[in-house]
Amino acid sequence: MNKIEEKRSIRAFMLSNVMAGLEGSIVATALPAMMAELHGIKLMSWVVTIYMLLMAVSAPIWTKLAERFGYKKMFVLGTLLFTLGSLGEGLALNMTLVIVARALMGLGAGVMIQLPFVIYGLMYQANERRKIIGNTVAAYSFSTIAGPIVGGLIVTFLDWRWVFFINIPIGLYMAWVVGRNFDLKTTHTKKAIDFVGSATLSVAVIAMMLVFQMIGNEHINLLAIFILLFLSFLFFTGFYFAEKRAADPIVPLELFKNPSFNAKNAMFFLQYGFFGFYTNYLPTWAQGVMGATALVGGMVLIPSAIMLVVGTRNVNVLVQKFGEKVTIYLGFGLMIFGAFFLFALPEHSSIVLLFVATGILGTAFGIVNITLQVAVQEAVAQHLIGAATAVNALLRTMGTTLVLSGLSIALNRTFTGAVAHDSRLTNNLLNKISDASALRLIPHNLIAPLRHTLFNGMHLLAMIAGLLLLLALVVNWLDPWKKASR
Missing domain, CATH: 1.20.1250.20 (MFS general substrate transporter like domains)
Structure with missing residues (x-):
């Protein structure tokens, strides 16, 4: 090639x-x-x-x-x-x-x-x-x-x-x-395909992710969640024993004996949970609290995408100057600043400040994401790069799903408390206030209390998300940052 x-x-x-x-x-x-x-x-x-x-x-x-x-x-x-x-x-x-x-x-x-x-x-x-x-x-x-x-x-x-x-x-x-163009010279393994490991992992993860989705619903089906949790535990157990016996395991268990690999995956899990918060909830903040249109609400995330490029382009400079561990401290520190910038926003603030916040978060996300992505691969031996990258991708998705489910529970509880405190408010009205185009369907005298309720919910989510990032800083401190020999 x-x-x-x-x-x-x-x-x-x-x-x-x-x-x-x-x-x-x-x-x-x-x-x-x-x-x-x-x-x-x-x-x-x-x-x-x-x-x-x-x-x-x-x-x-x-x-x-x-x-x-x-x-x-x-x-x-x-x-x-x-x-x-x-x-x-x-x-x-x-x-x-x-x-x-x-x-x-x-x-x-x-x-x-x-x-x-x-x-x-x-x-x-x-x-x-x-x-x-x-x-x-x-x-x-x-x-x-x-x-x-x-x-x-x-x-x-x-x-x-x-x-x-x-x-x-x-x-x-x-x-x-x-x-037509790609050709990567690698040695293909001839060992038996790990069908049992693939099947048990797939069922276990699907059951677990369905649990994550269900616990974020307004009405929780406890029986269904219990059955799915039991099913997930059963198949994760089967997966563990299948991988111990497999000639060529789909996920080599030796990966999880590597503390540096585990720490970086934990940071990825927390980071993508936070990413799920700001990409899913900030457009709602813009529309429901600030009264922006759907178009402007969607545009709130554009500074994040632009500044992410800035962050990624400067990663090599930061790593060469400070090293990877300090670069992660800097990236998470900037992300925490963005999270608490959101938490400090007053209720009646300009939407421009949301654009500023997403720009800060995009820069930080670019720095942390690229540094960790390469570090995960550097933490394992050459023959484990594929498995390590796959496990990391799976954990990132699970991190986003789990954290969003938890945030959804927190927001629903905020709404439930507000409805119980003020009989004029309903969950249906709270759903409408998050969509600026539905304002005409809401009595004018209820717009302010509905926006205040949604603002309180967004504030709570920003605080929870910021605490996740503080936990990520602790994990980085514990990470030995050892690289595998090549």
């Missing part, structure tokens, strides 16, 4: 992250039109959930398959699955077909999000890797923010089905570019 072929392949890998990230957020704008045409509102949540679940649980499996059959073959296969799922979703005649197609897209996205980072770990040294991973993460971040805007334009001027049809030519082009 010459330099031109290498650059073409890297661009395709970056585009794969853009597509997978875009798909995760663009579908939200298509859902209302899909529900109206397919009459499947009761299954609506599964359109989003099935994609995220299969993207998360398939990452370790794809990595192991790539080690056995080759990274190029698996990347092309995953991209084609994603493209096929896009075609199926665009042609779907009912919600069942939508969900099946969405599952295929999630499986493909597991490749498109995961394998590029493993490939970077195998191809490049730390400094160059930080630069390339930084560009990829920045592209992914932009795509998740652009998703609702792009989706809104497509649904408005074309049809919701084109949200999915548009993936087809791009996916085919990506698969062609990688198939």
